[in-house]
Amino acid sequence: MLPKLLAPAGNLDKLIMAVEYGADEVYFAGKTMGMRAGGKNFTSKDLEFGIDYCHKHGRKSNITVNIAPHNDDLQGLEEYLKYLQTIGADALIVADPGVIEVVKQTIPDMRIHLSTQANTTNFHSANFWYKQGVSRIVLARELSFPEIEAIVKNSPKELEFETFVHGAMCISYSGRCLLSSFMTGRYSNKGDCAQACRWKYNLVEEKRPGEYYPIDEDEEGTFIMNSKDMCMVEHLQKFKDLGITALKIEGRNKSEYYTAIAVRSYRNALDELEKPESERNTKYWKEEVEKSSHRDFSYGFFFGNPYKDGQLYTSSSYIRTYDVVGIIRSYDKLTGTCVIEQRNKFSEGDTLECFGPKGTHFEVIAKNMQDKDGNKIESAPHAQMTVKMDMDHEVEPYFILRKKVEE
Structure with missing residues (x-):
């Protein structure tokens, strides 16, 4: 069976584009509790339309409720969860164990997908979350193929696994970062990351304030924490062989065009897995995703720690052709x-x-x-x-x- 293709949507236009271009499932957020505060996200009216649009086209809707909440963030949570169930949300993507507990108590029949923010990197954690009522785990992005294989083999057959295959990577463990809040007061774990890891940095010696030394020989400084984007469109067979349930594209804040080109490329590349290898057009689909705005690509951690190959130290600019x-x-x-x-x-x-x-x-x-x-x-x-x-x-x-x- 082919893995499902899961696409991002930061607004209704992107959701429609994701559905039209072949996503099996779409993930998006309401105005609260989602990890992309910078996006417009969905009003209540948009949530209802978006979920209905997915269902009319035979697709699933996964709503993100995956910030790391403080007490104040939990006000009205039960009412919001009941509302999401009423309008037909198919699953909730959750990271916080307290929120998971509230979901189970408030809407016990709702499917719970564990966010990558929970950083699941081993099968004991996977089994723990399965016992808590989680039906699908979005694995941490820092895993290799052998590690994923071991997790799948040592977990219940009923437990589904989802992996990111395309989009921005993070210098911190699957987004668990305090750099943005420390430097700007914008809390990345509440969806408001300032992407301080993408900024230019120079070295200052303690007794020489005001004297800035480039960490690397470059007139613009260096981007010491700037991760390359992930692109795995050439290696989808491996995910199918491992029994991964869903493949996830990152990019709720990206454009309609990005949504269309990424979903189109991965949809076609996935469908071609059912053809003989000689009839697959994999090279073309890789060239197509390169025609959307992106940073330099890497394979993430799937083939091992990328070390320098995972970072771009000269610029944080996007490539746009x-x-x-x-x-x-x-x-x-x-x-x-x-x-x-x-x-x-x-x-x-x-x-x-x-x-x-x-x-x-x-x-x-x-x-x-x-x-x-x-x-x-x-x-x-x-x-x-x-x-x-x-x-x-x-x-x-x-x-x-x-x-x-x-x-």
Whole structure:
């Protein structure tokens, strides 16, 4: 059986994109108790719509309730949990044992997924959490394949395991960090990380205040704690062989385009595991995820401690080779005209790439561009403006147009 693909959603647009591009499950948060305070997250109305949208498309909704709460954070928790059950949440992602206890007491039938914030790194811990009512464990990101294999083999067959396969890594143990709160007062374990590990650092000697020495020979200082991003799209067979239940993509604060390209690449690469190896397009899907904004990639800890290969000491900047220029909202087969919602400027005559959930991308030339009233235009410079354009290929809503960034 193929592992399930679990996608992030920081808002409704990203949730819809995750579902349309093939995620089996989507994880997202309400306005409280989630580990991504910087994201817009979901209002009550959005939670209800999002869960319903998942269910209408045969997908599961996993709601994050995984901060490390202080006493004040627990006010109204029982009411919130009852509300999530009422609107049909399929599972809750929880890290704190106290919150797990409240979930069991308040909504005992709810599935509990243990967050990676709980740092599960051995099978004794896995067995402990299973006895506490946890049905799935999101393993710590600091595990190798042999360690994961030992955990799975020495745990109850009913216990599910989930692993991150793509996205940002952390200098601390699966996000258990105090650096942000110490330096800025923003509490990473409550979802408000300032990402102080991504900043530039220099060395100061105690008796020479004001004299800054680069830790490495670089005119911009050094990024001593800057982790590379994880990308395991080339190695999905291993997770299937180990019996992992779900593969998780990181990135609730990333863009719609990131959600689409990551989910599309992993969905297709997963489905191709059922084909002979010679018929798989793994290299293409790796190239596709590289077309979304990312840091340098690594394999995390899956093949052992990455040491220097896991860190990038020269910059925390993202690599961006393509801009998404529009999302297709409709297509008229009779006229060959599509309606596009603009995301970045593009112009008449531009060579664009277009893709949908399945298959490889194809090139199109922007031609016969019109505004929403049918007036001829030479470019689309305004954010989210409606553009009509001829399209020689048949497309569907949520197909994406992108343009290579000029060097």
